[in-house]
Amino acid sequence: MVVMNTDFAQFVGARQVPLLRFAMVLTGDARLAEDIVADVLGRAFEQWVRIGAMEYPNAYVRRMIVNEYLSWRRRLWRSVPHAVASDQLDEASDHAHLHAERSAMMLQLAKLPRKQRTAVVMRYYEGWTDQQIAALLNCSAGAVRSNVSRGLAALRIELTGPTALRLSLTKET
Amino acid sequence: MPTLDDLRATFTDLEARAPAAIADSGHYPQHAGKRRIAVPLAATAVVLALVGGVVLSLGRRGTDGGTGSPVSTANPPATLSLTTYGFSLANHPAGTRLRYVGSQGRTQAAYLESPSGALLAIVSIFSSGAQPTAPPNAQRARVDGHVAWYGVYTSGDNTGYWSMDPGGPALMWQDRHSGVWVLIVSSPTNPLDETPASSSTGLVLRADLFAMANGVRIGETHPVRVPATLGYVPLDLRLGLVQISGQSSRGGDVDFGFSRSGSSHIATTISVLTSGTKVNAAQPDPAAEPITIGRYTGIYDPTQSAIIVHRGTTWISIRSEGLAKSELIKIVQGIVVAKKPTDMGTWFDAADAVK
Numbered sequence: 001m002v003v004m005n006t007d008f009a010q011f012v013g014a015r016q017v018p019l020l021r022f023a024m025v026l027t028g029d030a031r032l033a034e035d036i037v038a039d040v041l042g043r044a045f046e047q048w049v050r051i052g053a054m055e056y057p058n059a060y061v062r063r064m065i066v067n068e069y070l071s072w073r074r075r076l077w078r079s080v081p082h083a084v085a086s087d088q089l090d091e092a093s094d095h096a097h098l099h100a101e102r103s104a105m106m107l108q109l110a111k112l113p114r115k116q117r118t119a120v121v122m123r124y125y126e127g128w129t130d131q132q133i134a135a136l137l138n139c140s141a142g143a144v145r146s147n148v149s150r151g152l153a154a155l156r157i158e159l160t161g162p163t164a165l166r167l168s169l170t171k172e173t
Numbered sequence: 174m175p176t177l178d179d180l181r182a183t184f185t186d187l188e189a190r191a192p193a194a195i196a197d198s199g200h201y202p203q204h205a206g207k208r209r210i211a212v213p214l215a216a217t218a219v220v221l222a223l224v225g226g227v228v229l230s231l232g233r234r235g236t237d238g239g240t241g242s243p244v245s246t247a248n249p250p251a252t253l254s255l256t257t258y259g260f261s262l263a264n265h266p267a268g269t270r271l272r273y274v275g276s277q278g279r280t281q282a283a284y285l286e287s288p289s290g291a292l293l294a295i296v297s298i299f300s301s302g303a304q305p306t307a308p309p310n311a312q313r314a315r316v317d318g319h320v321a322w323y324g325v326y327t328s329g330d331n332t333g334y335w336s337m338d339p340g341g342p343a344l345m346w347q348d349r350h351s352g353v354w355v356l357i358v359s360s361p362t363n364p365l366d367e368t369p370a371s372s373s374t375g376l377v378l379r380a381d382l383f384a385m386a387n388g389v390r391i392g393e394t395h396p397v398r399v400p401a402t403l404g405y406v407p408l409d410l411r412l413g414l415v416q417i418s419g420q421s422s423r424g425g426d427v428d429f430g431f432s433r434s435g436s437s438h439i440a441t442t443i444s445v446l447t448s449g450t451k452v453n454a455a456q457p458d459p460a461a462e463p464i465t466i467g468r469y470t471g472i473y474d475p476t477q478s479a480i481i482v483h484r485g486t487t488w489i490s491i492r493s494e495g496l497a498k499s500e501l502i503k504i505v506q507g508i509v510v511a512k513k514p515t516d517m518g519t520w521f522d523a524a525d526a527v528k
Contacts, residue, residue, distance in 0.1 A: 017191070024191035026183050028287050034192040050460065105175060105183045124177060125184045157175050 008048045012041060023065050026121050028110045040064045051100055066136060067120070070114055108155050116154070119147035209482055259392030262296070262385065269293060285357075285385060297356045298324060305345045305356040316386045319336060321346035322450060323379070326358065332476065342379060344386050351391040357382060397523040399427040400514045401445035404507025404528075408501055409434050410441055412527050424448040424486075424514035441493040447514035449486050466505045480505060487514070 016037070023033035044051050044061055051057050111116060115137060122128045122136065123144075131143040137144065181465060262271045268288035280303065285294040299305060308324030315321055323344050343358035397415060406412075414430030424447035430439040461474040464482065469489065471482030478493040480501045487510055491501050511519040 018192075021188040021191040025187045028187060030190055030192045043476055047460065101175060101179065102183045102186050105179060106187065109183065120180075122186070124180055152180075155175065155180065157177060157180055 007052045008045055009058060011044075011048075011052070015061070016041070016162055018060065019065065022062060022125075023069075025125050026066065026069055026118065028106060028117075036068045040068055062126075063136060066118060070118060070137070079090050100119040105155060112151050112154055116147045120151040120155075123148050184282065259395060261390050261392065263388040263390055294357050294359045294382065295357075296385075296389060298391065299354040299356070301351075301353055304354045307345065308343055314383070316344065316346040316383065317349060319346055319349050321386070323382075339375075342382055344382050346386065348389075348391045353391060355386075355389055355391070357386050357389070398517060398520040399523045399526050400425045400447045400511045400520050401427060402509045402521050402526040403429060403443060403504065404509060405503045406431065406443075406507075406527060407496065407504075413439055415523050415526075425520075426450055427526075441491070441496060443508075444488075444490040445508060445510060446488040446490070447486070447510060450488065464502075466502055469505060473501070 019037050019041075022031060023037045024030060027033045027036065040061060043064065044057075051060055090166045109120075110118050112120070118137065119133055122133045123130075128136075130144045134141045137147075184439040201337040214369060262269075262285065270286055272284045272286055280297055280299055282297045284292050287293055297305065307322050308326045310322030311322040313320060314323040321344055323342070325342050326383055341357060345354060345356040348405050349356050397417065399415065399417060410431035411434055412429060413432045414428070416430070417425055426444065426448050429443045431441040431443070432439050460476050461472045464471060464473040464480065466480075466482055469482035469484045469487075471480065473480050475498070478501070479487075480489070480491045482489050482505060489505055489508060491504055493501065496504075511521065513519045
């Protein structure tokens with residue numbers, strides 16, 4: 001163990017919990033989220049002189065988390081028995097139909113292919129644009145829209161209100 | 174019907190389930206990068222546990238008429254087996270096929286696929302001495318006249334080769350001729366690429382699972398074959414894992430996992446991909462730099478002590494914990510790919526692949 005660089009210590013202190021929350025939403029798996037964040041923070045620690053000098057180190061670290069989640073290696077090595085959010089669902093579903101619905105949606109989210117899930121999370125959790133997500137996923141904005149659309153369809157989410165209207169207008173133009 | 178508000182509320186619920194903080198205040202592990210391959214390490218640990226360690230006792234114990242239960246705490250010492258069993262499927266549903274997907278430690282697996290290529294089930298064979306872990310509340314059944322165990326895996330259960338999403342029905346038994354344990358499990362998703370395993374009809378029916386299980390035939394043992402050899406590996410690295418995947422008429426992919434002397438932790442992974450699989454090098458670390466090694470071109474990523482290079486459809490990926498650039502280059506230079514990767518006759522015995 002070594003004493004941390006002060007800046008890095010401050011970054012971890014301020015950002016670790018939000019990063020873990022982000023990773024949890026992204027992965028739906030507390031252990032995987034913890035593993036990825038620990039992994040990414042470890043790499044960030046080693047490169048903190050460079051990352052810490054960036055204008056938005058937090059954004060960069062978040063990108064590292066997404067890349068780690070999507071990495072070929074993580075997918076291939078998916079042979080670890082681990083609990084997903086579903087093992088915690090009983091605790092939340094003891095009362096209320098609402099909880100049951102959200103539990104069901106968590107399960108559906110867990111079944112989405114990683115790229116689809118990432119696109120949905122970046123769009124509706126992080127609020128990124130198609131172009132930003134496209135740059136992150138190294139694909140076209142059209143592919144992002146397709147991933148989001150398929151993800152929402154798999155989640156059986158009904159598009160209502162402004163979002164549906166915007167999609168409708170986009171289609172017409 | 175759920176709306177986007179429900180989705181956002183679900184995100185909020187997920188946030189609340191996030192783990193607590195990781196690092197101690199004021200300190201951080203000096204070799205935090207070791208967490209990079211915590212997943213492969215854990216995977217290895219799982220395999221080693223199956224092979225020679227303590228197997229989690231999730232199912233029932235005891236024996237029946239001389240047939241062992243799939244749960245035991247007394248397995249032989251862990252060793253990396255470079256010999257596998259051949260296996261085939263008789264009486265399987267019309268149009269389905271069995272496709273070998275890989276070996277890991279002393280377990281090998283194949284996908285049972287529908288005529289359209291959808292994954293129906295995974296068949297795993299545990300080399301002599303290794304055993305699967307039964308799902309909780311497994312029930313006794315019969316396969317090929319012998320005692321078997323049937324159950325449904327829940328989240329977190331180990332199925333022997335790939336982790337399954339919850340809800341996969343599983344059947345396991347000890348083959349009467351070879352004595353090895355066989356596990357057949359249905360999964361709702363393909364664990365490799367996470368596409369839906371089958372159509373909306375979902376899981377394979379219990380009756381189908383038994384029909385398929387009764388058709389499994391275990392063949393003779395044969396050496397694990399790999400599409401590439403390693404001519405140079407740093408002295409302090411010890412081979413701990415060989416995994417083959419993507420083996421098909423298009424070639425195959427191999428992963429060699431290495432640990433440092435005295436540790437089971439897989440610290441370096443060398444992958445040679447000849448099946449057309451590409452290594453996703455999108456969004457490389459900004460510190461990554463282009464590199465050319467002989468006829469291979471790609472990137473060197475100092476942040477991850479990694480190299481990703483390719484020549485045509487052959488890709489080489491090395492990910493390590495702190496190996497120097499010069500060492501990574503020497504490893505790439507020492508790799509010999511089979512003359513014709515699509516012809517397994519030109520492959521090498523795994524036992525000879527790493528000297």
